[in-house]
Amino acid sequence: MPSPLIRDVLIIGGGQAGAHLAIDLRKKGFAGSILVVGQEPNLPYERPPLSKAYLLGSIEIERLMLRDAVTWAEQDVEFIVGHRVTGIDPALSNATLNDGRTVQFGYCVLATGGQPRRLDRPGADLPGVHGLRTVEDVDDIRAALTRAADAGTPARLVLVGAGYVGLETAAAARKMGHEVTVIETQARVLERVTSPIVSNFYQRLHRAHGVDIRLDSQVARIEGDTRVEAVQLASGERIAADIVIVGIGIEAETELAQEAGVACDGGIPVDEFGRTSAPRILAIGDCSRHPNQLAGGVRRRLESVQHATASAEVAADLILDRPRAYQEVPTFWSDQYDVRLQSAGFADTADETVVRGDPENGPLTVIYLKDGRMVAIDAINSPRDFMAGRTLIRGGARPSREALADVATPLKSLITPERG
Numbered sequence: 001m002p003s004p005l006i007r008d009v010l011i012i013g014g015g016q017a018g019a020h021l022a023i024d025l026r027k028k029g030f031a032g033s034i035l036v037v038g039q040e041p042n043l044p045y046e047r048p049p050l051s052k053a054y055l056l057g058s059i060e061i062e063r064l065m066l067r068d069a070v071t072w073a074e075q076d077v078e079f080i081v082g083h084r085v086t087g088i089d090p091a092l093s094n095a096t097l098n099d100g101r102t103v104q105f106g107y108c109v110l111a112t113g114g115q116p117r118r119l120d121r122p123g124a125d126l127p128g129v130h131g132l133r134t135v136e137d138v139d140d141i142r143a144a145l146t147r148a149a150d151a152g153t154p155a156r157l158v159l160v161g162a163g164y165v166g167l168e169t170a171a172a173a174r175k176m177g178h179e180v181t182v183i184e185t186q187a188r189v190l191e192r193v194t195s196p197i198v199s200n201f202y203q204r205l206h207r208a209h210g211v212d213i214r215l216d217s218q219v220a221r222i223e224g225d226t227r228v229e230a231v232q233l234a235s236g237e238r239i240a241a242d243i244v245i246v247g248i249g250i251e252a253e254t255e256l257a258q259e260a261g262v263a264c265d266g267g268i269p270v271d272e273f274g275r276t277s278a279p280r281i282l283a284i285g286d287c288s289r290h291p292n293q294l295a296g297g298v299r300r301r302l303e304s305v306q307h308a309t310a311s312a313e314v315a316a317d318l319i320l321d322r323p324r325a326y327q328e329v330p331t332f333w334s335d336q337y338d339v340r341l342q343s344a345g346f347a348d349t350a351d352e353t354v355v356r357g358d359p360e361n362g363p364l365t366v367i368y369l370k371d372g373r374m375v376a377i378d379a380i381n382s383p384r385d386f387m388a389g390r391t392l393i394r395g396g397a398r399p400s401r402e403a404l405a406d407v408a409t410p411l412k413s414l415i416t417p418e419r420g
């Protein structure tokens with residue numbers, strides 16, 4: 001039996017959060033040993049371009065990488081990639097890898113992200129049905145699109161789920177000239193994350209670009225002999241398909257934590273410093289559920305680059321023994337065609353919305369209030385509104401509805417010095 005590796009910090013998961021933790025620890029002067037174990041074959045890379053520039057083929061894999069191998073080595077961050085951590089013993093402070101190696105840790109940080117939710121319908125395992133989470137997924141999708149379009153006809157792509165990933169993929173596929181149908185069970189796109197005004201804007205945008213959006217529609221089965229040929233809807237309608245991409249959200253990767261006896265509830269709940277229920281085990285990024293004052297102290301599981309990095313920085317401070325509570329206004333962005341959405345705050349906590357700008361063609365900003373206090377903003381092609389909005393949310397501002405709705409009044413002018 002080989003002797004255990006002994007490391008001060010073991011990071012499980014080499015995604016955005018795990019990588020940022022290693023970077024931030026070094027930036028803040030941490031001199032201990034850091035080991036990142038990641039089950040993907042690649043060193044950490046950014047996922048957002050996967051459904052945008054990388055799917056379009058306009059950037060190559062090197063541009064996705066958060067750091068190159070040389071820089072990681074210079075930073076003295078050690079990686080074991082292509083391997084899973086299969087068990088953690090919190091009492092002994094050790095973890096086991098799938099090849100039998102064990103790691104004795106000072107701190108263990110769960111940065112295990114999430115897995116694409118599977119479509120629970122007959123035919124969902126057929127070749128040609130894809131998830132979209134990793135570089136490998138997109139390489140497969142790109143190859144399938146190219147193959148399907150080889151005969152000189154566009155590929156027929158069916159996207160299941162009209163969330164951000166689904167809609168960004170639809171936009172990229174239309175740019176490439178493919179036929180795109182989006183199937184959504186809800187009555188509007190982006191239902192889970194935004195207001196009807198913003199959903200309507202995106203429905204119009206995609207339809208204007210030739211995307212066939214089917215709302216209130218359920219997939220009954222996916223048909224095909226050796227590979228996908230069609231998607232059959234619950235209504236009985238059959239939509240011919242060369243490729244199906246399932247984008248119906250992710251499930252937090254909690255199995256490892258659960259088996260180790262760490263409390264889980266559809267994510268890994270942590271306190272404001274990133275601590276799980278087990279001593280010296282932290283959780284960050286998509287897999288974690290952080291308490292957020294802006295959401296009334298309720299724990300939220302967030303899926304964004306900003307949360308991955310912010311939660312990693314809080315964990316770094318705890319490891320460095322200068323605990324700092326997580327207090328972030330969550331932000332997110334999405335690029336579709338030439339339209340950029342920037343969001344901040346928790347729109348689902350609002351009881352009122354104020355519309356600013358042009359709901360048909362944009363720029364459009366939707367401001368969300370709760371008891372008159374600004375709690376969220378969606379800014380479409382309006383970076384200035386987004387920047388000012390984030391500050392107003394952070395300060396708990398209560399601007400007048402008239403000023404918010406008036407495009408001639410810059411949101412920045414509503415920031416009072418004590419709130420700035």
Ligand SMILES: Cc1cc2nc3c(=O)[nH]c(=O)nc-3n(C[C@H](O)[C@H](O)[C@H](O)COP(=O)(O)OP(=O)(O)OC[C@H]3O[C@@H](n4cnc5c(N)ncnc54)[C@H](O)[C@@H]3O)c2cc1C
Pocket residue numbers: 012013014015016017018037038039040046047048049050051083084085086111112113114132133134165253256284285286287302303304305306308331332333334335
């Ligand atoms: C296509 C796409 C587009 C996106 N676009 C945007 C965007 O525009 N804006 C935005 O803010 N966010 C976007 N996101 C979300 C953002 O990328 C994620 O929130 C972020 O990557 C989360 O980082 P993470 O490190 O928590 O999880 P992940 O990036 O999922 O990393 C977790 C890693 O842990 C590994 N792992 C899991 N279990 C184990 C184990 N037992 N042992 C070893 N390794 C393990 C996984 O294989 C994975 O590599 C997008 C995501 C996707 C998929």
